[in-house]
Amino acid sequence: MKKYETEIAACTAGNGPDNCVEIMMEECAELIQACSKYLRLQGLGAPPRDTPKDVRGMLVEEIADVKICIEQVIRALSLDQEAISLEMAFKLKRRLNGLYKETGDEVYKDIADGLCDWKNFDDEEEKYW
Ligand SMILES: [Mg+2]
Numbered sequence: 001m002k003k004y005e006t007e008i009a010a011c012t013a014g015n016g017p018d019n020c021v022e023i024m025m026e027e028c029a030e031l032i033q034a035c036s037k038y039l040r041l042q043g044l045g046a047p048p049r050d051t052p053k054d055v056r057g058m059l060v061e062e063i064a065d066v067k068i069c070i071e072q073v074i075r076a077l078s079l080d081q082e083a084i085s086l087e088m089a090f091k092l093k094r095r096l097n098g099l100y101k102e103t104g105d106e107v108y109k110d111i112a113d114g115l116c117d118w119k120n121f122d123d124e125e126e127k128y129w
Contacts, residue, residue, distance in 0.1 A: 008071045017076040024069035031062035089115045 002008075012020060037048045037055045048055065074081065096112035099105070 002071075004068075004071075008068060009075060011068070012072040012075045015072065015076070017073075020069065020072040020076040024066070024073050027062065027065040027069045031059075031066050034058040034062045086116065 015023065034055065036045075037050055038059060040046060040048045041050075041052055041055055050058070073079070074084070093112045093115040096108045096115075100108035100112065
């Protein structure tokens with residue numbers, strides 16, 4: 001059982017599908033703001049008024065919010081967990097292969113080779129959801 005599964009299920013039922021999607025959209029925007037503040041602290045753009053500790057706290061809070069929302073939207077819209085996992089594997093494999101090509105480091109290739117190879121995104125018809 002996933003952590004907070006009962007609590008997330010109850011919140012999902014209470015919010016309803018459209019509210020879950022709306023809240024996720026808002027929380028993603030808040031996470032974008034926290035990411036922007038982090039990058040500003042690194043010297044990209046005007047420095048924020050927030051301290052590094054505050055910005056780390058914002059990232060933690062907004063990541064938690066978005067993770068909750070993702071779980072709620074998956075449940076509220078009955079999205080296929082296995083399809084999401086396979087999509088993650090595909091995207092991770094694609095990036096790991098890209099890192100191997102960029103760096104020549106075999107570690108990336110070995111990790112990529114360990115992931116499933118179940119679809120070819122050149123053919124959109126291959127998607128099964
Ligand atoms: Mg938030």
